[in-house]
Amino acid sequence: MGLKNLTGLVLLSLAVIVLPYALPDFYFKLIQIGIYALICIGLSLLLGYAGQISLGHAAFYALGAYTSAILTVRYGWSPWLAVWVGIGLTIILALAIGIPSLRLQGHYLAMATLAFGEIAFVVATAWVALTGGPSGFGHIPKWNVFGYRLVPPRADQAIFYFVWAAVILGLLVALNLINSRVGRALRAIHDGEQAADVLGIPTATYKIKIFVLSAAYASVAGSIYAHVSGYVNPGPFSVEHSILFITMVIVGGMRTVWGGVAGACLMGLLPELLADLEHWRFAIYGLILLIIMMFIPQGILLGVRDLIAWSLEKLPFRKADSPGETE
Amino acid sequence: MTPDAILEVRELSKRFGGVHALEGVECIVPEGQVFAVIGPNGAGKTTFFNCLTGVTRPTTGSIRFQNRPLAGLPSHRIAEAGIARTWQTIRLFEHMTVLENVLVGCHTRGSTGFPGAILRLPSQRREERRLREAAMNHLQRLEIAHLAHRPVSSLPFLQQRRVELARALAAEPKLLLLDEPAAGLNTRETGQLGELILSIREQGLTVLLVEHDMSLVMEISDQVLVLDHGVPIAEGPPRQIQENEKVIAIYLGSEAL
Ligand SMILES: Nc1ncnc2c1ncn2[C@@H]1O[C@H](COP(=O)(O)OP(=O)(O)O)[C@@H](O)[C@H]1O
Ligand SMILES: [Mg+2]
Numbered sequence: 001m002g003l004k005n006l007t008g009l010v011l012l013s014l015a016v017i018v019l020p021y022a023l024p025d026f027y028f029k030l031i032q033i034g035i036y037a038l039i040c041i042g043l044s045l046l047l048g049y050a051g052q053i054s055l056g057h058a059a060f061y062a063l064g065a066y067t068s069a070i071l072t073v074r075y076g077w078s079p080w081l082a083v084w085v086g087i088g089l090t091i092i093l094a095l096a097i098g099i100p101s102l103r104l105q106g107h108y109l110a111m112a113t114l115a116f117g118e119i120a121f122v123v124a125t126a127w128v129a130l131t132g133g134p135s136g137f138g139h140i141p142k143w144n145v146f147g148y149r150l151v152p153p154r155a156d157q158a159i160f161y162f163v164w165a166a167v168i169l170g171l172l173v174a175l176n177l178i179n180s181r182v183g184r185a186l187r188a189i190h191d192g193e194q195a196a197d198v199l200g201i202p203t204a205t206y207k208i209k210i211f212v213l214s215a216a217y218a219s220v221a222g223s224i225y226a227h228v229s230g231y232v233n234p235g236p237f238s239v240e241h242s243i244l245f246i247t248m249v250i251v252g253g254m255r256t257v258w259g260g261v262a263g264a265c266l267m268g269l270l271p272e273l274l275a276d277l278e279h280w281r282f283a284i285y286g287l288i289l290l291i292i293m294m295f296i297p298q299g300i301l302l303g304v305r306d307l308i309a310w311s312l313e314k315l316p317f318r319k320a321d322s323p324g325e326t327e
Numbered sequence: 328m329t330p331d332a333i334l335e336v337r338e339l340s341k342r343f344g345g346v347h348a349l350e351g352v353e354c355i356v357p358e359g360q361v362f363a364v365i366g367p368n369g370a371g372k373t374t375f376f377n378c379l380t381g382v383t384r385p386t387t388g389s390i391r392f393q394n395r396p397l398a399g400l401p402s403h404r405i406a407e408a409g410i411a412r413t414w415q416t417i418r419l420f421e422h423m424t425v426l427e428n429v430l431v432g433c434h435t436r437g438s439t440g441f442p443g444a445i446l447r448l449p450s451q452r453r454e455e456r457r458l459r460e461a462a463m464n465h466l467q468r469l470e471i472a473h474l475a476h477r478p479v480s481s482l483p484f485l486q487q488r489r490v491e492l493a494r495a496l497a498a499e500p501k502l503l504l505l506d507e508p509a510a511g512l513n514t515r516e517t518g519q520l521g522e523l524i525l526s527i528r529e530q531g532l533t534v535l536l537v538e539h540d541m542s543l544v545m546e547i548s549d550q551v552l553v554l555d556h557g558v559p560i561a562e563g564p565p566r567q568i569q570e571n572e573k574v575i576a577i578y579l580g581s582e583a584l
Binding site: 173176177180181182183184185187188190191192194195196197198199200201202203209213255 | 382405414422437451498
């Protein structure tokens with residue numbers, strides 16, 4: 001995986017451990033953001049490594065959440081089992097969407113997932129008997145980790161650790177994948193599909209598999225969300241949320257999976273940080289996003305790295321000697 | 328099929344709308360030869376390579392490689408069967424390093440899939456070490472090992488050509504297709520390329536060579552096929568082709584021959 005990524009994972013783990021002590025009034029805001037980060041890691045695999053867009057990730061997020069909610073509340077399943085059923089259903093649906101649309105060249109996946117996202121939202125709203133309709137349903141059991149129930153309000157810290165452990169695990173999985181024969185094949189497909197095919201890479205199969213994996217990330221995030229919040233309704237699963245996830249990935253930078261985490265944190269926290277500006281905050285928020293997309297197309301993460309590299313080079317006491325290595 | 332033939336093409340035709348890019352092309356390529364395909368621009372040479380590698384589907388005709396039919400197979404299956412190529416205009420993976428490009432060339436030499444990669448199984452790590460070693464050997468052979476960790480887009484044209492050749496060789500193919508590999512090279516570099524192609528042949532590979540540099544073609548080819556407007560007009564050893572009147576007529580006015 002490379003020293004840089006390993007260092008990144010260690011630093012992130014340390015930050016996660018100390019944050020509840022360092023910022024006790026703030027850290028719990030990062031629970032929902034961690035759940036978004038998990039979705040964005042999966043989405044950045046699809047966007048950055050296969051060059052495909054999904055406008056339906058909120059629906060896979062919903063599939064995980066509702067599957068977990070329904071199986072645990074109605075049938076008394078353990079959350080740990082329900083997650084796997086959510087993943088299974090997601091794989092089946094992602095294959096059904098991915099196989100016909102990814103075998104064709106072009107951006108059919110974006111259209112197919114958009115339709116899927118709309119349908120899923122309608123189902124969640126209208127199939128009241130199954131989903132509880134617009135008002136949803138609650139009393140979803142909390143996670144039970146090593147016999148320790150993660151129950152609010154005093155268990156915020158445990159929930160925070162749990163969610164971010166999932167994010168770190170998600171990063172580890174993604175980084176392992178990228179730094180392998182499979183990851184190279186995916187990047188090759190993104191750079192030149194025909195050239196990749198002629199070297200023996202079954203491009204359609206790879207794109208379908210990465211789409212399925214990326215959807216599974218969203219499904220797991222949904223299951224975690226259901227058991228963390230204890231309540232689901234259609235609100236957080238609209239197509240606007242799918243677009244939000246894509247924006248997070250682009251803002252963070254899609255040529256590295258770390259960008260998904262950075263984008264989720266930045267865009268999740270920006271509205272908070274701008275809260276004092278009252279009704280101006282949405283305009284400022286939009287302006288900041290616009291500036292990032294126009295001037296830092298590689299995303300904030302690589303943008304900051306380039307800025308640091310540039311300023312180090314300008315400083316007189318430092319020689320530029322580090323050979324550049326890509327993620 | 329002739330016993331020592333590696334590639335056998337029969338009545339191969341390709342039409343793009345009204346354009347007959349290939350028309351009844353036939354050839355038998357014996358194993359271990361350098362087989363050149365020449366002809367003026369637009370003669371259908373690249374289209375011929377595209378048909379052989381599954382990039383375009385022939386309109387009619389049959390292609391047999393090592394006695395197995397190829398026409399209609401997708402490119403990645405043809406690559407697995409043992410055919411690799413370079414492109415007339417370089418097609419490298421521009422966001423990757425030189426080594427990574429060559430490692431993609433090694434794709435068919437490995438087998439790690441999604442689960443193995445995600446879990447970083449020991450077998451995966453062993454395979455990765457083996458592929459890296461093989462890739463470095465190919466870079467060394469083309470004298471670009473010192474550039475291994477450079478982003479491929481930062482290299483000059485000439486070096487990019489070599490990376491593409493290393494990437495094709497890394498697939499360890501039985502048949503290597505080179506589409507105008509000497510374009511843009513000076514005389515000395517062309518000479519080196521000729522030696523490299525001969526050493527590739529020594530190793531037992533069969534080389535199909537599309538090239539405009541006639542001195543190179545005549546020097547290193549065992550057999551030459553001439554196409555004109557998609558139609559095969561002559562085939563034979565270089566000396567015979569040089570004296571062929573139809574061929575001379577096509578090239579009349581150009582000092583190529
Ligand atoms: N994809 C395509 N679509 C339409 N016409 C094509 C295509 N590829 C090649 N051609 C035509 O086929 C003919 C042969 O082209 P090509 O194989 O590139 O020739 P060469 O490589 O010998 O210069 C040309 O007339 C060219 O315009
Ligand atoms: Mg050509």
